[in-house]
Amino acid sequence: MALRAAGRQSLVDTVVDQLRAQVAAGEWKVGERIPTEHALAEQLQVGRNTVREAVRVLVHAGMLRSRQGEGTFVVSMADPAEIMRGVRRAGIRDVLELRIALEAEAARLAALRHEPADLERMRAALDAQEALEDTEGQPGSGDLELYADHDIEFHKAVVDAAHNSALSATYSWFSSSVREALLTALDDREMPRVLHGDHHALMTAIASGDPDAAAHACRLLLERPKQAVESLLSES
Known part of the structure; x- marks a missing residue:
C-alpha cells in the first residue's frame, strides 16, 4: 500500500504521523524491514532528509530500530508517547x-x-x-x-x-x-x-x-x- 503524499506544512511531523499510522495499521509487521529512505521519499514526495528525521523520531519513540548496514525494522506497532498523550487526556x-x-x-x-x-x-x-x-x-x-x-x-x-x-x-x-x-x-x-x-x-x-x-x-x-x-x- 502506497503512503499518501505528505503536504508541504510541517513535513517532518506529517511524515511521522503517516509512518506511525502505517506501522500501527500493520503495513509492516513487527520484525519486518520498512522501505528504504529513497523509496519512502518517493512515495511521500518529500526529501530524504525529511524521511530520515521522521524515522529518527520513531526510532526514539521505540516503534522502529535501525541496524547498521541492514536497514530499519519495526519493533512495536504502538507509539508509547502517543499512548501517554492519550492517558494524559x-x-x-x-x-x-x-x-x-x-x-x-x-x-x-x-x-x-x-x-x-x-x-x-x-x-x-x-x-x-x-x-x-x-x-x-x-x-x-x-x-x-x-x-x-x-x-x-x-x-x-x-x-x-x-x-x-x-x-x-x-x-x-x-x-x-x-x-x-x-x-x-x-x-x-x-x-x-x-x-x-x-x-x-x-x-x-x-x-x-x-x-x-x-x-x-x-x-x-x-x-x-x-x-x-x-x-x-x-x-x-
Missing part, C-alpha cells in the same frame, strides 16, 4: 479505574513477594506525608505538590513490592498521570481527603501475606475517590 475517573486494575494486582503480588525493605519504604512515605498535615488532616496549600509526591511514592512502593519489572515499568510510566489527577483532587474540596487509615490497612494486609486481603484493601482505598468522582459527574 483521560479524566480523573478513567485514571482511577486504571489505577485500580494495576494496583490491586500489584498489591496481591506484593503480599506474596514483599521484602522488609518494601514495607519500610511504604512506611517512610506515609510518615513523610502525614508530617505535612495540619490538625484537621489536610496538607497546607503550599505543600500540595510535596504531599502528592509522598502519596505517589507510597503507591510506587506497593507496586515495586510485587517484584514484577514489567508492572513497575508500566506504573512508573503511568505515575505522572496519577500525580496530575491526585493534584486536581487535592485542590478540590468536594473530593474526599486522603485517608491514612486506608493506606495503613493496605500496608498491613501486604505485610500479613494475604493476597486477597491486600487486593481488597487496595480496591477499597481507591474506590472512595472513584465514587466521589462518579457522584460529581452525575450531578453535572
Whole structure:
C-alpha cells in the first residue's frame, strides 16, 4: 500500500504521523524491514532528509530500530508517547479505574513477594506525608505538590513490592498521570481527603501475606475517590 503524499506544512511531523499510522495499521509487521529512505521519499514526495528525521523520531519513540548496514525494522506497532498523550487526556475517573486494575494486582503480588525493605519504604512515605498535615488532616496549600509526591511514592512502593519489572515499568510510566489527577483532587474540596487509615490497612494486609486481603484493601482505598468522582459527574 502506497503512503499518501505528505503536504508541504510541517513535513517532518506529517511524515511521522503517516509512518506511525502505517506501522500501527500493520503495513509492516513487527520484525519486518520498512522501505528504504529513497523509496519512502518517493512515495511521500518529500526529501530524504525529511524521511530520515521522521524515522529518527520513531526510532526514539521505540516503534522502529535501525541496524547498521541492514536497514530499519519495526519493533512495536504502538507509539508509547502517543499512548501517554492519550492517558494524559483521560479524566480523573478513567485514571482511577486504571489505577485500580494495576494496583490491586500489584498489591496481591506484593503480599506474596514483599521484602522488609518494601514495607519500610511504604512506611517512610506515609510518615513523610502525614508530617505535612495540619490538625484537621489536610496538607497546607503550599505543600500540595510535596504531599502528592509522598502519596505517589507510597503507591510506587506497593507496586515495586510485587517484584514484577514489567508492572513497575508500566506504573512508573503511568505515575505522572496519577500525580496530575491526585493534584486536581487535592485542590478540590468536594473530593474526599486522603485517608491514612486506608493506606495503613493496605500496608498491613501486604505485610500479613494475604493476597486477597491486600487486593481488597487496595480496591477499597481507591474506590472512595472513584465514587466521589462518579457522584460529581452525575450531578453535572
